[in-house]
Amino acid sequence: MCATFAYAQKSSETILEPTQDSIKKRAFIKHLGNGYLPTKYFNFDLRYLIKYNQYEAVRTGLGGVTNQNFSEKYRITGYGVYGFRDHTFKYSIGGGFRLAEKTNTWVNLSYTDDLRETGSTKFLTDGRFFQFFEPRLLNIDLFHKLITKSINLEHQLNPKLFTEAEFAVSNINPTYNYGYVLDNTIVNSFHISTAKLSLQWNPFSKFEVSENTLKQTKKGYPQFTLQYTKSFKDVFKSDFNFSKLDFRTVYKIGSEDHGLSEITLVSGITNGNTPLTHLYHAYPNNINKSTIMQRFSVAGLNSFETMYFNEFFSDKFTTVQFKHYLKPFNISEHYKPQIVLITRYALGDIKQPELHQNVTFGSLKKGYTESGFELNKLLFGFGLSFTYRYGAYHLPEFSNNIALKFTFNVTL
The missing domain is CATH 1.20.5 (Single alpha-helices involved in coiled-coils or other helix-helix interfaces)
Known part of the structure; x- marks a missing residue:
């Protein structure tokens, strides 16, 4: 016995x-795929290790968040980075506490002193999106400095509907020569106090409870994101009174192994006095250089590759992107290049461009179109991208309508 x-x-x-x-x-690889290097009490955030852009050049630092071994009810987050071209240290410090475990309700506080791309929009409910390499960031040159104090509330209404609300007070100072005509006065730096409400609805996704944690077991499509932003004039010395409504939906059908089609629609509209920092730029990704090879860089995931940086700004816009992933070439078990067919369309307009001083940009009211293809995973995750600009905004010089770039795709 x-x-x-x-x-x-x-x-x-x-x-x-x-x-x-x-x-x-598997857990370790999943953490890495989400952009974290886990330790016993603290998960280091890989997003802050090293990046590059046209304003800071090399940007490097450390950041992270405490994990469940530290506490299941409290968390501390933060990062610190340094830009070698602007010789400036940026940082953020924050923390949160859980109000209700069942609904995953958290209250978060933060203080941030950093840069933000002018014309970009971020949805509060966007989960952590990590890339080893962020292509557009390399070429961005239009940033504004901001110091933001915020309080945030996360709440899971049900497994398929997640909400976030935030109130923030920001001091904003563009890094470029810019002025906005406000009440017959040109303002070059300003204060903005905003309230945001964001909803993420994934009606066709599947979830299960594991170890008291709600986990997504299947991504279903379409998915919907809606966000409303309101800026209040004279609240904590705020200079502007405007509102924004942003919407996004993503639909996928098929699978990358056998052929996948993906449609992404993004739309936004502002009302009231809105500075350039809070308008829309439609995610351009083309450098202002004269030849195709001088513009050779990295293609983004959902950006307009032939649209030049700072070429267009809108106070209302819609973009539609269609991608079709053909079945990969099964050359060997570990070598499977894939062709992706792409078409993108943007439509937008702006009411009073003359209010924006010392900057020049165009309108998208005629409709912007580009099409092309990617040949991905040719070597070590690298591939090639070719895109052509045509239609109402086709440029007189033929070569200026072409974007030739490389792609980078790595999946853990």
């Missing part, structure tokens, strides 16, 4: 140890 028991125990250990190691390995 003893010998049998000892053998069973040894056999159990032999079987369980690799299983436990495998589980730990």
